Amino acid sequence: MIENGWINYDIQRYVDDDGNDIGASTPTVNAARLTFRYVFREVRILGADYGAGVVLTYRDQVLRPEPGSGTDYHLGDTVITPIALGWHHNNWHFQTSYTFWAPTGEFEAGGSTNTGKGLWSHMLFVGSTWKQDASLPWAATFQARYETFGRQKITDIRPGDVLSLEFAFGKEIARGFNLGLLAARSFQVSRQSGTPGGNPSKYEINLVGAEGVWKPKAFPGAQFALRIGKEFDNRNTTEGFATLLSLAYAF
Template identity: 35%
Template structure:
């Protein structure tokens, strides 16, 4: 009797654990990737001028207003979930040519709070070192009426991660990403432009698990106008303003893979997607070589993920690394 009672107790315990795991898995499916939407906007298909080194400080703020289900309906209203990212980044463009393109590279060392890993509203993380973003290869081409850019970037899992934890600062996986884009100019002075940048993210397995986030496709860009502010004598510009409407789209291309602790089953769930529209303004002060940029995007049409608002503030200083004028 005691042996049979013990067996029943173990079965009940196993079922309880399984149910808890299922609730946890379903609460966290769909899983997010490392690509930060809103990081690119106007002239997203244009590389910076050659022989320049930019040191920048980004401020990313995302506020979720609702959680949407697989039909796009609200499953959780006002989840009271905000995410913040900041850090220090460097972006360098050389005068070295590859296939007729100018070579560049960049890196971002960042800190994040409330790192969103999936559709889980139970997140409570303070500001901590997060995953590292590195672009070892960026190629830029400049034509009379169009610019083109291609890049490879990777996300290193340097942030804290433990499966099931609510205070992770990273995603616990290595991520590869390839991007290609263009900026089209509608006049000879290149002051009226439209851009788009497509990025495809391939994700590895999460630390100490067989959980794998699906591949993610993102589009970012915008329609803008460049304005030159001249000095009192109107002989030379003293600052440049770039403003316009921006957008982003993101789609989960392949399903997440979340192994379940029974029968070798794997939870995939429905893929997620989201779109956003907003505005951007950038100000470049030429004599000080300093810039400030602000983006706001409001999300629409979210399916199986959070929907909210994205704010992106960037401060940067540009150094010349050569004799050519940018």
């Protein structure tokens, strides 16, 4: 599978640990991603399908920049999934995977055009999807991600671990066309360490949104998806409106 995704993140405000606007300038951030995933049909591990993938990112700055940072397009960090396992049983589908981020993006301590985190990170993922057995089915998905970070060699900062939860449900309203709603929550479960002057408070991100997915009959394997989301009640981070346009093709 090959996917090309474009992300637009319109930052509306920066908020402190109490959710108050700190009054910093609010830029708009754009990023692109190119994803390659492959399922090795001949390989089975623990009764599951085995797959692997890589994501290349290209962006004008980190998706959650510091207040007042500038913009300039550069290669971002590279995302590599060496192992992904999927199980299928009737209407239920389960997946788990291990992913790591390689620091290929630009990073300079205090830099205003950083496009990478300047460190390695690792993520564990589990997810489940239920799809109704019907001509125009309902479907629901739950996903959980846990990411842990290494230290930036330049600054000796180690970000706090992050847990992210996402739920979505929707219905195929016409052959090949799905509409749905989604909600997500991401928060640090430990504090950042190594920060000069003390460790900052943990951040929290909350989002609600909608999505539309179209799989045209004339192009089997093709998929077009549009997802929009509004953040609310965030803490110690940015808060804004995100849009994702995704074009994918499965061989």
